[in-house]
Amino acid sequence: MGKTIAEKIIQLHCAKKDIKIGDLIKAKVDFAFANDITGPLAIDVFKQIGSERVYDKNKVTFVPDHFTPNKDIKSAEQSKIIREFSQEQGLTNYFEVGKCGIEHALIPEKGLALPGQLIVGADSHTPTSGALGALAIGVGSTDLGAVLATGEIWLKVPETINFIYNGELNKWVGGKDLILYTIAQIGVDGANYKVMEFSGETIKNLSMDNRFTICNMAIEAGGKSGIIEADALTLEYLKDKTDKNFQLIKSDPDAQYVKVFEYNVSNIEPQVAFPHLPDKGKPISEVGEIRIDQSVIGSCTNGHIEDLRIAARILKNNKVDSKVRLIIIPATQQIYLDAMEEGLLKIFIEAGAVISPPTCGPCLGGHMGILAKGERAISTTNRNFVGRMGHPESEVYLSGPAVAAASAITGKISSPEEVV
């Protein structure tokens, strides 16, 4: 019987032979990471376990990205813990503010996530690296602390759902729209405990940045991971990022999927997810008149260079509405630099946007754009839960960068067609 990519990757990382769906196995971890929120707790667990050295100093990193550059004394203390631990352990990779970025954008960019790997991160958006054909799984701090100590993790061999996309994308439709549409179809627990494999002609023709966006939000349907088979485009992306060996793993033609969904993307418009769950997606044509106070373009979901290029195309020779704050956050320092060299930052500033250093910032209501009571934002981030970006009585609508940029200009949630 055929196997899925996820099953094959787990098999390659565990001692037990002929694993089956539902088996509880111990797997070897190729790369493990945590951030300034989850890291301190994981380090505490590591110390309680009584370990002195992490399992492999080349296979662990800490990324200070959530509340950095540190927003207050307490968050500075948290960052200090991961900084000092990284130094003590002599970790090969530690990314200080200034060389840093949002973990899920930074780790692929630095060539630390590779096809066929088993990656464990103490952050729910870890599946982002699944876009490279890795099995990347989000866990909590205690799980990560145990991985730091042993290099292994307990996993249940998961079922996989296959999502097949065919057809040509409509104008202004990208990875974010496909994943919001998919989550609206299956619900916020539609893939709970399961791996979401994304395939089909549309995915094959999709850029790496769009693939990252899709895998990033697997957790928003409860998925254990999101994964896309590595192909020529993946190899092209990795070409100057790593000299390590890796394996390209594909699902067998007769692989067993627990469910298969097929979508014709020519029916999909730009999507907007209404408060307060990511599965409340609607096509832009059905949104109606919704005024906004803020627009955020950034995050691990949509802070990639391609997202910024789309925003710039729409913002060029336009002005942000006088009642709106537009906050643009390149996901990494490299993306920031690329945006500068391509002239995107000039377009943003001339349009009246503010540019933030790389940080998760407002996505989780941390800093750099918190909402007051009664305020409303359109945002390219990944969650619109109650109070996610600030006051419990504020609202977040989720979209891709095109809708977020267009809305900043009109002052209400808008299709890019209205301004370009």
Next chain:
Amino acid sequence: MIIKGSVWKFGDNIDTDVIIPARYLNTSDTQELAAHCMEDYDRDFVKKIKEGDIIVAGENFGCGSSREHAPIAIKAAGISCIIAKSFARIFYRNAINIGLLIFESSETFEYSQQGDILEVDTEKGIIKNLSNNKKFQISPLPEFIQNIIAAKGLVEYTKKEVERRKL
């Protein structure tokens, strides 16, 4: 172990941002986290609950972020266990790992109201609603999870594993 407490009932998709808002994640102090547990849902939740009380919830409890601060806040606030129709995957692992008891039971959700008194026998896998005399069976946990619980969480479990390797 027998647990007895009043029911605090929640609906579907109770997310980790509601359980502990991110604005409080600049600390790992358990008492400080507990003080803000569920405050965007009910500002006085922590004041109203008594030590040992039980959360009963619908589908997908704990969805969203991987923050372990969520089960930590619930446990430190004094909640003895969570019974839900289903749990989000990362929350489920985190709760088990820190020794917060959680059980899946749709029947308990259907037949329990806010304020009912539940008695949970963790060994026999039986939940009794003492307010309406209904009884529910819960399916036993997988063996490896039982081992983690027997070790009082993943820390002690892994500690033994690390010591074994040193020999």
